[in-house]
Amino acid sequence: MVRSALPATLVAALACLVACGRDRSAHVQPLPKPDGSPALRGGGPARSPRIANYKIDARLDAATHQITASQTLTWTNAGTTPVDTLPFHLYLNAFKNESTLFMRSWHSIEREAPTENWGWIKVDQVSLAGADLTAKWTAGADESVAELALPAPIEPGGTVKLDLKFTAQLPEVFARTGYKGEFHLVGQWFPKIGVRVGPAGAETWECRPFHAFSEFFADFGVYDVSLTVPSTYVVAATGVLVSATESPGGTRTLTYRAEDVHDFVWMADPYMEVISGQAKVEDGTVEVRVLARPEQADFARRHLDAAVGAIQQFSAWFVPYPWPIMTIVDPPMDAVGGAGGMEYPTLVTTSGDSVFARPGLRLPEYVTVHEVGHNWFQGILASNEPVEAWLDEGVNEWADGKVMNELYGARTSAIDWMGWQAEVAALRRAFVTDPGALPSPIASAAFSFVDGRTYGEATYAKTAAALATLEEYVGPSKFAEAMKAYAQAWAFKHPTGKDLFETLQTKLGQDLTWFFGPVWQSVGGIELGIRTAECKDAHAPRGVFGDGPNKKLVTAVEAPDTGSYVCEVVVTNTGTVHVPVDLELRYADDSTERVRWDDKGHGSWERFVIERSTPLVEVWIDPDNKLALASPISHRHRIDGNGAASLRAAAWVASVAHTLMQAVGP
Numbered sequence: 073m074v075r076s077a078l079p080a081t082l083v084a085a086l087a088c089l090v091a092c093g094r095d096r097s098a099h100v101q102p103l104p105k106p107d108g109s110p111a112l113r114g115g116g117p118a119r120s121p122r123i124a125n126y127k128i129d130a131r132l133d134a135a136t137h138q139i140t141a142s143q144t145l146t147w148t149n150a151g152t153t154p155v156d157t158l159p160f161h162l163y164l165n166a167f168k169n170e171s172t173l174f175m176r177s178w179h180s181i182e183r184e185a186p187t188e189n190w191g192w193i194k195v196d197q198v199s200l201a202g203a204d205l206t207a208k209w210t211a212g213a214d215e216s217v218a219e220l221a222l223p224a225p226i227e228p229g230g231t232v233k234l235d236l237k238f239t240a241q242l243p244e245v246f247a248r249t250g251y252k253g254e255f256h257l258v259g260q261w262f263p264k265i266g267v268r269v270g271p272a273g274a275e276t277w278e279c280r281p282f283h284a285f286s287e288f289f290a291d292f293g294v295y296d297v298s299l300t301v302p303s304t305y306v307v308a309a310t311g312v313l314v315s316a317t318e319s320p321g322g323t324r325t326l327t328y329r330a331e332d333v334h335d336f337v338w339m340a341d342p343y344m345e346v347i348s349g350q351a352k353v354e355d356g357t358v359e360v361r362v363l364a365r366p367e368q369a370d371f372a373r374r375h376l377d378a379a380v381g382a383i384q385q386f387s388a389w390f391v392p393y394p395w396p397i398m399t400i401v402d403p404p405m406d407a408v409g410g411a412g413g414m415e416y417p418t419l420v421t422t423s424g425d426s427v428f429a430r431p432g433l434r435l436p437e438y439v440t441v442h443e444v445g446h447n448w449f450q451g452i453l454a455s456n457e458p459v460e461a462w463l464d465e466g467v468n469e470w471a472d473g474k475v476m477n478e479l480y481g482a483r484t485s486a487i488d489w490m491g492w493q494a495e496v497a498a499l500r501r502a503f504v505t506d507p508g509a510l511p512s513p514i515a516s517a518a519f520s521f522v523d524g525r526t527y528g529e530a531t532y533a534k535t536a537a538a539l540a541t542l543e544e545y546v547g548p549s550k551f552a553e554a555m556k557a558y559a560q561a562w563a564f565k566h567p568t569g570k571d572l573f574e575t576l577q578t579k580l581g582q583d584l585t586w587f588f589g590p591v592w593q594s595v596g597g598i599e600l601g602i603r604t605a606e607c608k609d610a611h612a613p614r615g616v617f618g619d620g621p622n623k624k625l626v627t628a629v630e631a632p633d634t635g636s637y638v639c640e641v642v643v644t645n646t647g648t649v650h651v652p653v654d655l656e657l658r659y660a661d662d663s664t665e666r667v668r669w670d671d672k673g674h675g676s677w678e679r680f681v682i683e684r685s686t687p688l689v690e691v692w693i694d695p696d697n698k699l700a701l702a703s704p705i706s707h708r709h710r711i712d713g714n715g716a717a718s719l720r721a722a723a724w725v726a727s728v729a730h731t732l733m734q735a736v737g738p
């Protein structure tokens with residue numbers, strides 16, 4: 073998902089500026105035509121092991137916002153040990169009351185939460201091959217999980233087919249799912265089996281209670297989902313529309329199929345309109361659709377352009393988008409705080425529309441690029457979000473900045489408006505906390521961060537900065553090749569951070585543990601400073617030389633000043649991350665010289681001694697701004713008459729201003 077800097081109350085206020093006061097009435101929608109394309113672009117064989125497969129028939133009661141459904145789960149034991157218990161996520165129960173783990177952890181991030189109109193899910197019946205197992209269904213200590221004791225173990229390679237009936241009550245839209253008025257975003261809505269992880273012979277279930285900082289983790293499979301909704305509703309869903317038929321009582325049933333995905337989401341709303349375009353990828357085209365209400369039509373066009381561009385770039389840089397359709401839902405303004413900026417396979421929601429998002433102020437585009445990007449970083453490369461959130465959010469964030477630069481220009485990727493220009497990465501660096509000051513390392517499980525702000529900044533911004541720093545160190549083109557190799561090797565699997573690091577090291581042909589260890593496992597960052605920078609008049613050595621008859625006194629007369637200077641610069645790094653650093657030295661005659669401190673994992677200081685014809689006047693650490701991970705303050709130091717180095721802009725405020733100028737200056 074995307075993390076919004078705007079509180080929900082402000083989003084709601086902005087919503088009114090765009091959309092309040094509209095009268096409308098729902099009318100019967102034309103029956104949609106099936107998409108007529110296979111669920112995988114061009115058909116073709118399974119891309120994934122297809123461990124967890126779902127057939128769901130669901131009916132939406134739009135008045136009560138309740139879903140009744142039957143579900144058949146076909147699950148295969150792909151491990152090497154028998155399985156006698158199946159754990160399930162019941163994510164909607166996170167929104168059942170204030171005692172759930174989700175709600176308790178949600179309050180710690182001080183965002184709005186429901187005070188009524190709670191959400192829940194209840195499994196009404198469970199059966200296996202006709203035998204009723206409902207009594208064997210046990211709620212977890214936190215009701216967002218439950219488990220089923222099986223009458224007989226499933227042996228390795230064996231498959232189980234489980235029938236469930238369930239009722240799901242959507243909450244008023246909140247934390248990625250729910251309704252607002254007639255708008256419904258139906259996410260995390262069905263009983264979903266956990267994932268078995270770990271080495272052969274020691275597999276364990278991964279099925280944790282839903283925590284406010286954590287997202288999702290599931291096995292790939294095939295979804296065949298029939299949705300019965302009022303005929304006045306427009307529907308969008310994961311996958312392709314296979315059939316659409318009118319049903320009794322002013323309803324219709326739409327059946328979708330999705331292959332090699334690990335989740336299924338749908339949206340139903342009476343007022344959405346669709347625009348579409350095409351993205352070209354190396355082996356074909358992808359139909360891109362944006363659904364938005366009419367008052368957001370101007371933004372829909374911007375989201376469409378961003379989505380088309382993003383699909384093309386992510387496909388070219390990593391692996392081609394494998395499905396025929398990508399849908400972007402632009403939620404209504406009064407629902408965007410809860411429903412906007414969330415990713416699912418082949419369908420994402422966006423946000424960023426507001427009266428302030430003028431063309432050239434690219435928050436709407438950024439959100440779309442970010443959510444579309446998640447179809448690679450978690451959709452295709454299905455890492456464990458609760459345990460390693462950085463592996464999708466942070467890697468995606470790094471890639472998003474590059475995609476934005478590609479689509480909108482390197483200097484204007486975030487802002488190009490009224491003469492103001494800014495790049496995404498520079499803006500991010502200017503506005504987030506010093507990465508070295510975060511109290512939890514990047515490689516922390518999402519639920520173990522000290523607070524929501526640290527989770528967000530470490531997972532998103534610090535990870536993106538770390539990857540950008542590494543990219544500069546190894547060279548952008550080599551890094552791009554290595555990241556592509558990672559995507560190709562781990563597509564439709566469950567990569568871990570270790571897998572990413574090993575792939576990068578192998579592909580780059582070097583040991584990078586000196587970087588990965590401190591950056592991911594420790595708190596702290598790159599804390600650079602100038603300890604001393606001073607110049608003395610140069611002359612031959614003076615003093616007493618030799619002994620006895622050869623003893624000779626050399627004074628300033630014998631060894632006069634040569635007219636040049638011996639300058640000494642001591643640069644320090646008091647952080648935990650040590651990387652090669654460039655220094656630019658500027659002299660009184662305006663000439664400059666570069667030196668490099670090749671500090672890879674050792675040393676907290678380095679001394680440079682240089683003789684020049686004019687004295688040193690300024691030292692600039694990291695003049696090319698390559699160290700995105702460094703503390704975001706000015707690294708430009710002026711040398712005063714006494715040889716002391718001081719920040720060029722002495723006051724902290726001025727230092728921040730300098731960084732901002734780097735971020736937003738032309």
Ligand SMILES: [Zn+2]
Nearest residue numbers: 073074446465
């Ligand atoms: Zn995200």
